[in-house]
Amino acid sequence: MxxxxxxxxxxxxxxxxxxxxxxxxxxxxxxxxxxxxxxxxxxxxxxxxxxxxxxxxxxxxxxxxxxxxxxxxxxxxxxxxxxxxxxxxxxxxxxxxxxxxxxxxxxxxxxxxxxxxxxxxxxxxxxxxxxxxxxxxxxxxxxxxxxxxxxxxxxxxxxxxxxxxxxxxxxxxxxxxxxxxxxxxxxxxxxxxxxxxxxxxxxxxxxxxxxxxxxxxxxxxxxxxxxxxxxxxxxxxxGRKINFAVEKEETDKSKTVLAVSNLSVEAHALLKVKDLNLIVHSGEIVGVAGVDGNGQSELIEAITGLRKIKKGSVELKGKALQNLNARKISEAGIGCIPEDRQNVGLILPFTIAENLVLKSYHKKPASQHGLLNYKKINEMGRQLIKSFDIRSQSEKELAGDLSGGNQQKVIVAREISASPDLLIAANPTRGVDIGAIEYIHEKIIEQRNAGRGVLLISFELDEILKLSDRIVVMHEGQIVGEIDPRHTSSEELGLMMAGKAPIEQEG
Amino acid sequence: MHTKSLKGLTIPLVSVLAGFIVGAILMLIFGYDPLQNYQNLLVGSFGGVYSIGETLRNMISLILTALGFAVASKAGFFNIGGPGQYLIGWFGAIVFTLKFSYLPAIILIIGALLCGALAGGLWSMVAGILRAYFGTSEVITTIMLNYIVLYIVNFAVKSWLAGKGSDSSPNIAAKANLNTPFLQRITDNSTFNWGFFIALAVVGLVWFYFNKTKSGFEIQAVGLNESASQYAGVNVKKTIITAMLISGLLAGLGGAIDGLGNFQNISVSNNLPNVGYNGMAVALLAAENPIGIVFAALLFSALQIGGLSISVYSNTPSEIVDIVIASIIFFVGIKYAFELIAKKGWFKRKNREEKGGAEK
The missing domain is CATH 3.40.50.300 (P-loop containing nucleotide triphosphate hydrolases)
Structure with missing residues (x-):
């Protein structure tokens, strides 16, 4: 022995x-x-x-x-x-x-x-x-x-x-x-x-x-x-076969969904986003690669109305959104799977059904005349649980009692079911299991195939390379390069993320 | 919707029991008879129509200040301003009743209660605004606001309401008294008044507010997770201010009802009214559940009212009751210790069973 x-x-x-x-x-x-x-x-x-x-x-x-x-x-x-x-x-x-x-x-x-x-x-x-x-x-x-x-x-x-x-x-x-x-x-x-x-x-x-x-x-x-x-x-x-490949259909990328121009954003008195330009077309997944802390969070917060914009503009389908509040922006057609699902994406002591209406509880059918309609809320919850395969005992189970992957599915269900023109996904599969990763990737691709724009921010290079149609690299608050995922290895991407090989931006 | 009802009852019940045991041990140490005293306490609080009336009347302000504390707490705030909000509510109601004494009774009463509640609400809102816009700790601001209101009220009573050489306002008109002759008759001249039913109705309203309304949903969302609420589009600042407004409204209403139903006037005082603090204790014992608050208020009220007769029937000091109350709150506060003990004990039993099984 x-x-x-x-x-x-x-x-x-x-x-x-x-x-x-x-x-x-x-x-x-x-x-x-x-x-x-x-x-x-x-x-x-x-x-x-x-x-x-x-x-x-x-x-x-x-x-x-x-x-x-x-x-x-x-x-x-x-x-x-x-x-x-x-x-x-x-x-x-x-x-x-x-x-x-x-x-x-x-x-x-x-x-x-x-x-x-x-x-x-x-x-x-x-x-x-x-x-x-x-x-x-x-x-x-x-x-x-x-x-x-x-x-x-x-x-x-x-x-x-x-x-x-x-x-x-x-x-x-x-x-x-x-x-x-x-x-x-x-x-x-x-x-x-x-x-x-x-x-x-x-x-x-x-x-x-x-x-x-x-x-x-x-x-x-x-x-x-x-x-x-x-x-x-x-x-x-x-415990079963895994489908690693993703199916991307040909899509019409002629329309501009999101246009960010000359955007500057401050956080804690530091300029975290500097004169940033970014465009997302319809039917396209744009991956933002970068090392954590290079302004990705601030960029998302600025687009979704959680952080004041210092300078520049954000347009969704030609409509100016800068400095509107979070609710107006979300209703204008931006969905967001936030980075931190437990502290931002969900209210863990609330039920699944309540979390599913977190962005729509204030309007029909979830509520009317200031009163919540729990019958409707729970009914809608049951439907989304079914169609998004959220593994739970019932719609009244607390979100905090779900596994990480299923918590993320709750967020994905809420954001996608609102049919946004632009879906922002920030580290959508961080810390979730392979089965859930596969599922969430499928859903993101589905959005793209349906002609919507997707902005994907991820620290997982494999994820960015696999899903994106176009990758931009963010370093110290700026886009330092744009690359084609089909012709780039994760090593090259890694060097760019570290700011070592800045490539001139095209166009 | 968000309370684990059955499990949630264990802690308060164990705490109450432990509080009574601590009281009994202390009485034994000092040579008093705990059984006799607890019996006197029971008789003093529920032994007759009069005592029951007093106990129920004492519940009113406990319920309302506790509800006020609970509302703020659901939004994530520790509102210690209950005593001040209660006091300004009391003051507001008395001033209204004295100034508009020509109004018909029902309008006079409603006006006075609204005026008191609003005074409490606006006062509390100051802390809410400071918190929402400047991030000032509500613990500090509400404590300071308590003292400011205490001295403002004292000053106002002394210089505007009280006659020469007096420290109290005149009594309000009899028609504004919530302790009506009918209630006096059926409760053996106790101070039981219509405010009790108002308080119960408010319990129902607060329950409804939290479980059925959009605004109540927002308050809970903000209290449980501010960043998630912001991300979901909730106006966090507005919600914070609303919560503090409602919290103060409730405490202020408590003061207004006591003013009309119990005191009939307002006097200069050296201290903030204790009821505001006791309301916090009630809310903590009830784990901020509106229905639970009714029962917790009943217990505290019985202890306070019954405690008065402890020293009447024996030479035991009635302060023993305060020790019991304080112990109960202490035990609620260390609930984590209980949970730990419960868990350890459970695991030990489990292990032993398994080991026993293995030996066979």
Whole structure:
């Protein structure tokens, strides 16, 4: 029998009558990169929660280096050398990188923090693992990629040798992903072990040795990555065949739906959008690619009336919309799937039906003479739940009780059912499972095929490349280039996003 | 629509029980008989037509100030201005009744109640406007507005309403008294008045407002998620101001009813009326549910009215009642601790069962 660094034996975790993990067994070898693949809600996070001491298993056993351990709080897990790099970073923005790394574990010399020793230790580790970090910078000033490296350093500094990465590539550019993959390899080469949670197949193929596929709380299979095709992995994860190709019909792109000219927008006294020009035609999906924070959010907010426009104009089918309020703009024919579905797109403690009328509750048939017609609202809810395949118990279920993918379907249903001339979709599939991604992509293409304009903002390059008819790259508030997705690779796109290869705008 | 009714009852009931237990323990420590005192409390609050009348009358302002607090709270605001809004409502109603005493009774009463409610509403709206346009914390502004109104009312009563050497306004005309001879007769001369029925009707209205109207929907939407409401096209500023207006209207109406039905005049006072704060406690105990507020108000009112007789029938200080009330609120406040205990206990039992099963 081999020696395992981590062995989880017959782990079951029950919440009430619901088994989030059902008899899961998993082994991690020394120096191995193990991918944990599964859709959202499959039980990946629950399983890792138990390994990092956040949750206690209902049944089963965890062994670290061959010894059975009781993992009842995160401190224990840390002591045993387990380091978790969360999807959402746990850093203090106002502190420096150095302060963040040593926080809670400060080396002291005569009751004072020994910064010099800390900095030396960190430098050595950084060299060993090729971690490019600037220890003196404030966390709020560094990129997402570097923040992640700080998180990794935090774990290294605490002498972790088992690393858990929870969807680490979600917010990274292709270049940053490449860098991360190098780091993962370096970690493994030094004899550390890595568990890598993801639902991106490409990355698994690239970096993992073995892959454990989980579906509905159970292990479907454990495979050698080198011997398994991407398609097979996807099918194992979802439990059925997946349609990767999208069907785009020929459409009439002669009409201009959205025309943004010389738009400037400020946020927190900073000019976030600078003299931006953008056109979306009918029957066309325009993808806006760019690294997070380059003015995409402000652009959407300005178009949809949530942010004041400093200069310039926004026209929908020739009608000026700048500085109208959000309701007027939405009624003029702009639908928007917002970036943040839980904090902006939905009111989670409201029912599905109420969320579905969030933009139309004030008019017939949802209400009349100031009174809401719940009979109608619920009826409309039932219809949309059916036609948009929202998996729920009833239209009166709270939106907060739905899975991420179904929450997103509620938003998609609301925005599309209003038949907008322009649909803005901001990261429409972030954090949702493959089945829902497939469905949402279909719906977006449907809008395009029906002759409407779609403005797609996404950090997922594959998504942009797959859906868009035209891609514009946004960098520091400006469109720095326009490209044809049929002749561009994600690497080229990534370089443009980083502002490295600005292409002159056509026309 | 948005309350989990059955589950939601556990916390308040456990809190009330725990509050009474704390009271009993304290009484035992200091050598008083808790059973006897609680019995006296019950008799004092429900033991006869008179006590029942007093208890019900005391509920009126508790219900209305609690509803006021609840409305603001649904919009996401912690309106501590209840005492001030109640006071200005009381003042407004008395002034109206004194100035227009020639009007026929029914118009005089309606006018006075509206005037009081409106005074409360406008006063509270000041905090709403400050919040909506300048982001000023409503906690601070409402507290300050309380003191401003206290001294304005004192000044106005002393210099305009009260006679020389007096600290109180004259009494209002008997025809404006909500505590009519008929009600006095059937309740053994208690202060029970028609305001009770107004308060119950307002409970129904507030329930209707939140569950059936567009405006109530908007208030809840803004309270639960301001950015989502803005994105959906709700006018957030207007909604905030509306919520604060309604909140103040309700507290002001409470003051107006007490003015006409209970006090019949208004006096200079050193302190803000306690009822505004007690209303907050009632709303918290009821988890801001309008129907729940009726029952929570009944409990608090009974404790307050019954508490008066504790010291009459024994040498136990009636302050024990305040301790019970405070404990109840304390336990409502630490509901998360209860939830945690409940969860832990449940899990432990589960584990034991499973282990037991495995051994067999």
């Amino acid at each position: 081999e020696d395992y660094v981590v062995e989880m034996r017959h782990i079951t975790k029950q919440f009430g009558s619901y088994k989030a993990n059902n008899d899961i067994s998993l082994q991690l070898k020394k120096g191995e990169i193990l991918a944990l693949l599964g859709e959202n809600g499959a039980g990946k996070s629950t399983l890792m929660g138990m390994l990092s001491g956040l949750l206690e298993p209902t049944d089963g056993e965890i062994l670290i280096n061959g010894k059975s351990v009781k993992m009842d709080n995160p401190r224990n897990a840390k002591k045993l050398g387990i380091g978790m790099v969360h999807q959402h970073f746990m850093l203090i923005p106002a502190f420096s990188v150095l302060e963040n790394i040593i926080l809670g574990d400060e080396p002291t010399k005569a009751t004072r923090i020994d910064y010099r020793k800390a900095a030396n230790d960190i430098e050595k580790l950084a060299e060993k693992y090729h971690l490019d970090i600037d220890v003196n910078a404030k966390v709020r000033d560094i990129t997402v990629g570097m923040q992640q490296r700080v998180e990794i350093m935090k774990a290294l500094y605490r002498k972790a040798n088992i690393f858990i990465f929870d969807e680490p590539t979600a917010a990274l550019t292709p270049q940053e992903i490449e860098q991360l993959i190098k780091i993962l390899r370096a970690l493994a080469a030094e004899g550390n072990s890595v568990i890598f949670i993801t639902h991106k197949l490409k990355e698994i193929k690239e970096v993992a040795d073995r892959c454990v596929v989980i579906r509905m709380g159970k292990v479907v299979e454990t495979v050698q990555v080198a011997e398994t095709k991407e398609e097979t992995l996807a099918e194992m994860m979802v």
